[in-house]
Amino acid sequence: MTGSRWSGLSFWHETAGTDWTPRPSLPASTRADVAIVGAGYTGLWTAHYLAEAAPGLRIVVLEAEVAGYGASGRNGGWCSALFPSPFDAAQHRAMRETVDEVARAATAEGIDAHLAKGGTITLARTRAQLSRARAEVDEARSRGRGEDDLALLDKAAADAVLRATGTLGATYTPDCAAIHPARLVRGLADAVERRGVAVHERTRVRTISPHRVETDHGTVTADFVVRATEGYTPRLTGQERAVAPVHSLVLATAPLSTSQWDEVGLARRETFADHRHLIIYGQRTADDRLVFGGRGAPYRFGSRITTDFSRDHRVFERLRETLVDLFPVLRDVEVTHRWGGVLGIPRDWCASVGLDRDTGLAWAGGYVGDGVSTTNLAGRTLRDLVLGRTTPLTELPWVDHRSPDWEREPLRWAGINAGLRAASLADLEERITRRPSVVASALDRLTH
Structure with missing residues (x-):
């Protein structure tokens, strides 16, 4: 074959x-x-x-x-210091150092992964999102993290990095590299x-x-x-x-022109997202495409994993609509690739x-x-x-953590898909009410 x-x-x-x-x-x-x-x-x-x-x-x-x-x-293609659950200072420091270690190790092995450490900008495009951005920075300060770790940007500073519609502000961290x-x-x-x-x-x-x-x-x-x-x-x-396999879907555009990138930004190949509940993510590739993805594909009953995303065309269409909403200059840009993959979520x-x-x-x-x-x-x-070593890495809090098992079907299928729907509803609620979502607050209590 x-x-x-x-x-x-x-x-x-x-x-x-x-x-x-x-x-x-x-x-x-x-x-x-x-x-x-x-x-x-x-x-x-x-x-x-x-x-x-x-x-x-x-x-x-x-x-x-x-x-x-x-x-x-x-x-x-995000090599970031993000960790999926709350962590202490030692875990965060290890994650920050890891971004640079990936770059070091790739270089040492002669791997050209098209790596560019431009950091991550996460936009706030509603008042509720801006409130979350400020709360995230306040929490970081309470843990001793300074501006060099996580910064709050006003509209002008955010627009200087990424010129999306409706931006009110953003958070920025240098601890992320775009990669292939x-x-x-x-x-x-x-x-x-x-x-x-x-x-x-x-x-x-x-x-x-x-x-x-x-x-x-x-x-x-x-x-x-x-x-x-x-x-x-x-x-x-x-x-x-042990884990729930949940699919994330991604698309890639044709290469953008210099004038189009001048209207979008990402001059240092920063990765980007916003503070909505249903996650989106994007990057500028080394060959000047825009890769953009997000959650929203349904969890398959019985933890079934698929490579056929043809029935998820509505999710891909919503991704494209979101991309155009962020950057109207891309309205007529061709989407050349659509794909998906499975990620693992512990209970x-x-x-x-x-x-x-x-x-x-x-x-x-x-x-x-x-x-x-x-x-x-x-x-x-x-x-x-x-190797039986005791090192700072083996003392980190995630070592030997045991997550509980997920519920049996059909509870697992019903709960995960209800959570995905709730995240979408929470974003809609915030656009209408301009206040932090009640639905999202309830969802957070159920999932953590």
Whole structure:
């Protein structure tokens, strides 16, 4: 089979500059020191840092499709300091440092991920959004975070960065880099192979148990087994309720002209969003396209994961309408690519990383869409845990956190889709009332 099946998954896959022909599957049952399930960012960063720190380790990475098939190759391209749940100063500091570590490691491995650290501007376009922006900055100040970490911008300062309609103000953080996600993940796969790691693609894992991984092509026994499957975790036996796979949809425009970019902004390739409840996100690519995505696709019953987004045409249309509402100059610009991917949401919305030394089972995930950088922090933390080191990373509060399981169906399906609808209603409510949403307040109490 050629690589065409995977090269057409998204704009990022199409422009990754890589051969998508799968690496060989696991040839037979084998023994390893560390078996890693999943060749996305989490699995590959873990393999990278382990191989770097302990070159003699026998490390095997097992991937059901090809490296970068999942969210690592399809996301919005934000390498940010965002973390999906409240965190203390040490966790935040680690996340800020991780943005620079991704850039450092990519450069060291010769990976051209089209990285540009322009920061993130998050617009406030209603009074309720401006109130949330101010509250976010006040909270940051109460935790000792200064202007160099998170700043409140007035309209003029916001417009100098991004000229969207209706802007009242914005928040800005320097701690984000725009990247080409598929170039990064494919570069990482090549890098770990150069370090002696065995990467087996087209090798579906069915079951993970202490010191043992069962695949379609044989069994891998190992001292340590790392689950790095994020939104695909429910496909593993016994993990059906560990995370909820929720799809995020993305589109990319044709390259914009210089005059169009002069009207939009993002001169330093800043990433952008706004303070609405139903998340949107965007970036300017290295070839001057605008990539824009958001939530809104329904959760599929039974945690079903899809690559067919044809029935989500209304979600894509709403994304385009939102993009034109923000930037009317783009009304006639062609949308050249539409795609989607699945992210993993734990029941308490808290990402975690950990290792049970009694069983040898390790894990990382639950990034809620903030995984481009968090996976790198996870990889370095898993390195330290596997090697038995006590370091500042192993003392962070997300280490060994255990999220509760999601409810069984049909409660899971009803609750998650009700939450998505509530987020949309909350934004509509705020546009009408010009006050913070009552619906959003109730939703926050239910989801945290």
